[in-house]
Each structure stands twice: as structure tokens, then as C-alpha cells.
Amino acid sequence: MVQVDPIKAFNDNYIWAIYNEAQQNVWVVDPGQAEPVLEYLKQKNATLKGILVTHHHWDHTNGIETLLKHAPSIAVYGPTNSPFKGITHPLQEGDQVDVLGMQLNVIETPGHTLDHICYFNEALCFTGDTIFSGGCGRLMEGDAEQMWRSLSKFKHLHDSTLMYCTHEYTLTNLAFANAVEPNNVDIQNYQEWATTKVSSNKPTLPSTFAKERAINPFLRSSITSITANIPQHLCKDLSAPWKVFAALRAWKDTF
Numbered sequence: 001m002v003q004v005d006p007i008k009a010f011n012d013n014y015i016w017a018i019y020n021e022a023q024q025n026v027w028v029v030d031p032g033q034a035e036p037v038l039e040y041l042k043q044k045n046a047t048l049k050g051i052l053v054t055h056h057h058w059d060h061t062n063g064i065e066t067l068l069k070h071a072p073s074i075a076v077y078g079p080t081n082s083p084f085k086g087i088t089h090p091l092q093e094g095d096q097v098d099v100l101g102m103q104l105n106v107i108e109t110p111g112h113t114l115d116h117i118c119y120f121n122e123a124l125c126f127t128g129d130t131i132f133s134g135g136c137g138r139l140m141e142g143d144a145e146q147m148w149r150s151l152s153k154f155k156h157l158h159d160s161t162l163m164y165c166t167h168e169y170t171l172t173n174l175a176f177a178n179a180v181e182p183n184n185v186d187i188q189n190y191q192e193w194a195t196t197k198v199s200s201n202k203p204t205l206p207s208t209f210a211k212e213r214a215i216n217p218f219l220r221s222s223i224t225s226i227t228a229n230i231p232q233h234l235c236k237d238l239s240a241p242w243k244v245f246a247a248l249r250a251w252k253d254t255f
Helices: 035-044 064-070 144-156 170-180 185-199 209-215 241-253
Strands: 003-009 013-020 025-029 047-052 075-079 089-091 096-099 102-108 117-120 124-128 162-165
Touching: 003 035, 013 035, 013 162, 025 035, 035 047, 035 064, 047 064, 047 096, 144 241, 170 185, 170 241, 185 209
Parallel strands: 025 047, 047 075, 075 089, 124 162
Antiparallel strands: 003 013, 013 025, 096 102, 102 117, 117 124
């Protein structure tokens, strides 16, 4: 059995540690900093056995070089089309990774970046910067239709599947979600809960896909009422869910 622990990095990043206590082994997801990971390993008296990368951005990869100096033989899994050169085991959609006896499937989710992938099974999903609690990643390299199709790949995941994203953006995202759907009681209740968590310096993550389907506007753009409060200058064409998503993403960019 494994557990997933948050390792705080930078101002609002989480490096996720997949930890098998019986084996004293750890894999980490998106280690943008090495020092917090090394401190975690020291506290657990554990050994780093592997690294998962979702995409090439520096705040997800900058710690890898230093970690490899401490564990030079470990594998670094990541997208096959990544500009990041430190990947030893390239992955594409449909591939699987065995992480401490836990099987993780790979899906390609371009949009935030063109090389973005996510890792999932029935119990959990590591989503990197594709989806956040209450939000989604900026379109740094891909386009809106591409990102919408990527988000649509999460539809088959169970409501109970835990969603582990890589940033503590929840309160900021919920402020926007509340502007989109001011009468959504689920958003209001979640805001209250998340405010308590953040004020206590505790993570709001992981979320669940049930929660995200209830409160995340970027997963709800196929709902007719979601367009009611979109600014008029962004409403030129809302004839398809991905175009509603595009309008929401453009609104959020300047919110």
C-alpha cells in the first residue's frame, strides 16, 4: 500500500511524494525543487526510487538534476515530446508505469503545454497544470479547443478519484468560479471550507472529480446556464462547449 504526501515547494507548488512505508521507498511527481524532497526523504528515512514529470516547465523539473546526484540510477518518466532533456523513460498516451506496485496509466493532455501528460488509475490522478481545483492551466502553448479536449479525457474517471494538481490556487480559482456561477451553493460551501484550510496552512488538495464537476467552471462549460455571466465582449460565439470554455479561459486570464 502507498500513501501520497504533499511536499511544499516555492510559494504555491506541491511536489507529490508517493510513499511505501513498508519498503521505505518514494517516487516524486514534478520536483521543481530538490531541497524539500531531500528533507522529506531524510524525515522518512526513505530512498528515492523514481520521478514522474507531467510537463517541461522549470517549476516542475528544476530539482531533478540535483536529485539525480543523490540517486543517480533512478528513472525519470515523462512525455515523449518534452523539451526537457532529463527524461530517461519517455511516455505517450496508453502507456503504463509501475510505481511501487501501483499501476498508473498515461493520457496526453496538451493545452497548458504541448507536452503535458497526466498519470491516473481508478483511485487517483496526477494532473500537473492541466486541471486545478476550481480551475485549469493557462494556455501557454496550446489552444482552447485542444485544452477542452484534454479536459474531456477526465470524464471517464470516477467521482471518487482523487485529483492531485501541482499548485495551491484553490481560493483564487473559486473567486472566479463564484463570479461565473454566483448562485452555485457548492462553490460557496467549498470556498468556506478552503478558506479555513488555507488560513490553517493546510493543503486544499487533493480534490475529487465529483467536487470538480460541481464547482469547476472549466469542466462545466457544456451546461447552458454557465454562459449567463460571461462578459458580453467574450460572447461572440458560444455555439460549442469548447467555445464556451475559450470564453471562460479568456475571462479568467484578466480576472
